[in-house]
Amino acid sequence: MNKKVIAIVIGAVVVLVAILGMVAWFVPILKVGNIDVAGATRTDPDQVLEVSGIVEGENLLRVDATSAALNIVELPWVKSVTVNRSLPSTMTVDLVEREPAVFVKRSDGDHVIDSEGKEIIIGTPPVGTVEVAGADEENSEVLPAVIAAINAIKEQDAQIIENIEVVEAPDQFDILFKMKDGREIYWGSSDNSHDKAVAMSTVLKREGQHWNISSPTMVTVR
Numbered sequence: 577m578n579k580k581v582i583a584i585v586i587g588a589v590v591v592l593v594a595i596l597g598m599v600a601w602f603v604p605i606l607k608v609g610n611i612d613v614a615g616a617t618r619t620d621p622d623q624v625l626e627v628s629g630i631v632e633g634e635n636l637l638r639v640d641a642t643s644a645a646l647n648i649v650e651l652p653w654v655k656s657v658t659v660n661r662s663l664p665s666t667m668t669v670d671l672v673e674r675e676p677a678v679f680v681k682r683s684d685g686d687h688v689i690d691s692e693g694k695e696i697i698i699g700t701p702p703v704g705t706v707e708v709a710g711a712d713e714e715n716s717e718v719l720p721a722v723i724a725a726i727n728a729i730k731e732q733d734a735q736i737i738e739n740i741e742v743v744e745a746p747d748q749f750d751i752l753f754k755m756k757d758g759r760e761i762y763w764g765s766s767d768n769s770h771d772k773a774v775a776m777s778t779v780l781k782r783e784g785q786h787w788n789i790s791s792p793t794m795v796t797v798r
Contacts, residue, residue, distance in 0.1 A: 606636040609665030616671050618653045618702070627651065628659070630667055639667060652697045655690075676705045677723050678743070682713070691727055693720045707742045721748035721766035728769035733777045755780075764790025 611630055613621040628644040641659040648657045648669065656672045674690040679701040688696045688705060701707070706726060711718040722745050729736050744752040751763040753776070761776055771792040779787045784797035 606664055608632050608634050608636050608639060608667055611667045611669065613669045614671065615673060617673055619651055619671060619673060623651065624648055624669060624671070628669065630659075636661055636663070636665060636667070641667075644669075676702050677726050678706050678708045678719065680708050680711060680719070689719055689723065691723060693723050704737060706737060706740050708745055709742050710744045710746045712747065715747060717748040718745050721745070722751055724766040724769050725751055725753075725763055725772070728773040729776060732770070732773035736777065736780065739780075758785065760786050762786075762788045762790055764788075768792055 608630060609632065611625055611628075611632065613624050616624060627647045627650070629647060630639055630644055639661065641661065644667075645657050645659045648654055648659070648671070653673045654671055655674045658668075658670045660668045660670075662668050674692075674694070674696050676688050676696060677691040679686045679688045685698040686701050687698055688701050690696050708719065708722050711722075722743055725743075726737070739756050741754045741756045744754065749765040751765070753761040753763060755761065759780070761779065763772055763776075772789050775789040775792040775795055776787075779789065779795060779797070782797075786798045788796045
């Protein structure tokens with residue numbers, strides 16, 4: 577087969593592929609038959625489908641995946657989302673949800689805040705979310721300081737979180753952990769959070785009701 581024949585064959589294949597592509601674009605040969613939602617733990621999958629705008633039976637190739645993702649990411653628990661096509665008939669929606677860290681009781685309900693300091697919902701706090709009390713609503717630095725402490729504790733020993741009754745934090749320099757067994761751990765500011773988390777893990781294994789770990793190299797008890 578000479579070069580001219582090969583070029584003609586290749587050209588014909590390219591044209592055929594282009595024609596098939598145009599037909600598939602304008603004629604719903606490939607239709608949405610399934611919409612798979614993954615990663616929805618606290619998010620209602622039906623709500624994801626509703627806001628996505630994706631409809632079963634529509635042309636798979638003409639689904640606006642970008643628009644669907646932008647709509648889904650507006651849901652309160654969704655941190656990020658990826659929407660992809662999977663031939664011949666499936667749209668996949670992969671969610672990454674926000675991780676709740678603390679909540680604050682206010683006049684309009686419990687405000688749940690994620691591990692990055694962003695408010696998620698006003699509603700029932702999920703299990704494992706720690707209450708922050710005494711925080712000045714006008715002071716925007718209090719909650720980030722408490723969350724930095726919470727995140728450090730989780731990295732050191734996540735089980736400690738389950739034993740925290742409440743965190744009292746009138747300001748970002750005066751953080752006090754009250755445990756469910758009655759013990760109190762004075763954290764102080766959010767500085768040196770890693771070292772303080774190590775100290776907290778250590779002192780909770782010892783006798784003593786009132787610990788001060790604000791200076792983790794000089795822990796005191798009374």
